Amino acid sequence: MPRRLAITVKGIVQGVGFRPFVYSLAHSLNLAGWVKNAAIGVLIEIEGPDSDIEQFCHYLSSQAPPLARIDSISQEDIPYQGISGFVILPSDGGERDTLIAPDMAICPECLADMRDPNNRRYRYPFTNCTNCGPRFTIIESLPYDRPATTMRDFTLCDACDAEYHDPMNRRFHAQPNACPVCGPQMAFNNNEGKHVSGDVWQLADSALKKGEILAVKGLGGYHLVCDAQNEQAVKKLRSRKYRWDKPFAVMMPNIDTIKRFCLVNDEEEFLLNSRRRPIVLLQKKKGEELAFEVAPNNARLGVMLPYTPMHYLLMEQQIALIMTSGNISDEPIVYQDDEAFSRLAQIADSFLINNRPIFRRCDDSVVVFAADKARLLRRSRGYAPEPLSFNKVNQSILACGGEQKNTFCLTKGKKAFLSQHIGDLENLATLESFEKEIAYFQKMFAISPKVIAYDLHPEYLSTKYALDYPGDVKTIGVQHHHAHLASVLAEAGVSEPVIGLIFDGTGYGTDGHLWGGEVLVGNAVSYSRAAHLDYVPMPGGAKAIREPWRMALSYLAATIGVEGLGKHSLVKDFPDNWQLLWQTTQKGINAPLTSGMGRLFDAVAACCGIGQKVNYEGQAAIELEQSIIPQTANAYQFAIKQEQNTDGYIIDWRPVFNSLIEDLASGQIIGAIAWRFHEAVINLALEICLILKEKLAINTVALSGGVWQNIYLMEGTIKVLREAGFEVLSNSKVPTNDGGISYGQAAVAAACL
């Protein structure tokens, strides 16, 4: 029985080789009809014998090209026409790509082209095809055509043009298509901007061997690069970049090399090799080592494989290169050439560059595999701007995110476009980047938000931006930890109330205090604060985040009193003026109250002599986690008390510090103390959930907040909760840290509409 079908395919199906795929599929089955791009996706009409049509439909979804993401396929029988031949029709007028693919790593076919001495792209660093290469970072506007990308000034040569127009070619309509004749070229400059002649790869290799620092122009910005086995080079990079202790990411040429330095399980290997090519946090292996300064006092190492042809060529003679964002201190990654020379010349000895402009910055993504899931800690290159699923609302929402690790989120129908990593919104450059990207996203995806969601913290620049947003918009303030909770629920598509264990650094609470050790019960619509860590002052305010000894002072003084503390040997590690500081703190001067779980971890770490001062957020907690030596008994214990005048609970940490002080006095090893504390938090999580389950008959627990980046804590908590019969939800597609806040804010705003 012959039959004709009209098929509509929606999703990421344009600019990813979908039409050529349909074309060759139809030809291989001898079917007739046509395919074309349209505003809503790809339209197909196909006719032929019933069984072949069935085959066609099967392969259409099961063998789609690698960069395609099919969200839906709908089909309808229409009258059979008895035509012959299958063609690609020109796009409908007013075409509007709705989705843009993320930047993807070079595909195996292109890599083979580049490694084949007889191929015209032999060793060509900008080789790509419809299955791979730059997208998001070169697209200026839509529809996605070459003139709308930063490739517009490179005119295709005859050979490339022929590929571009041949439906059977892998480079059919590959907008960034290029070759050595017509495409971008590499160059090597010294740090005065002078061109150095010679083979760029040899120049780069010899500079790296000499221990020099290279600024390398990549996909979404400049990296600062040096030999990760050269201690002096790494030290030099740290001092020039003003970046202390915070681990550097490393690029290694292949999986075998990575396995020399790190433990890699199957899931991690899969992540490393994936087309998205994130940085994967791996356990360091004993034995062969990189320079100590790469990731000092850290048991983990962030590693990635090469992802562009340029990186493959650069890595040919290398074992491990530091590949860290090209910026000074906390500024956003440098991505424009003139800016690179002015900003990075004081750090880099030379520049490995090219003349393909980068349209927007996009940092590397970071992922860790833990508790059976790949978890994004930074969702950026390779992932952005692929939309996340979202509960459909009629009005579009702009969620402005938090302050640290900022991202923003724009929604349209059932899609949430989460931005790439913007950074810490604490300096002008980052704020500019934030504002500029919001404008680009709105234009690119044709979204004009009618609802603006923001954090309650009045001092966050993202909050100020939201409240100053022009035009007739509705603004919705979202409590920080409610946003964390909602981010997990939105990811999981859950709408009924759950118990949320929101363990975080700090976020602005509805009582004006800084929350962060919160047990919330609710969903995206509303929540109640079922329990929280008892408040303590943060001596000196935000300074206490960078100097964890201040938090130790606060908790200890609150536990044993200032006289008791004075007699304790712990104070020998405090600066001499600690008593003065405590006096001003008690008067409430520059001493906001916090219930932050992150601050509690800081305090315990500082008591153990870890991280008296830290150089990046979470450093003390990370070092505490990694010092754990498992014990068999005697975990510390929190006390859970009924809160006065509410039906909530207060989590009292005094018993924890009393035991901790005893342990320190008796000379207990730090590894045991770290274990006892972590187990106390895990037990606390279970205990509070059991209490709330009894009271409210809720059996689902959601974990979110920056503290859950602590893998020991997360794995331990998930395990005990599951054993007790709870269903446990946690972040994986969006970060559990503040990178996921905007997505959660959007979910809350949608639920409020």
Ligand code: ZN
């Ligand atoms: Zn390719």
Ligand code: ZN
């Ligand atoms: Zn060419």
Ligand code: FE
């Ligand atoms: Fe947070």
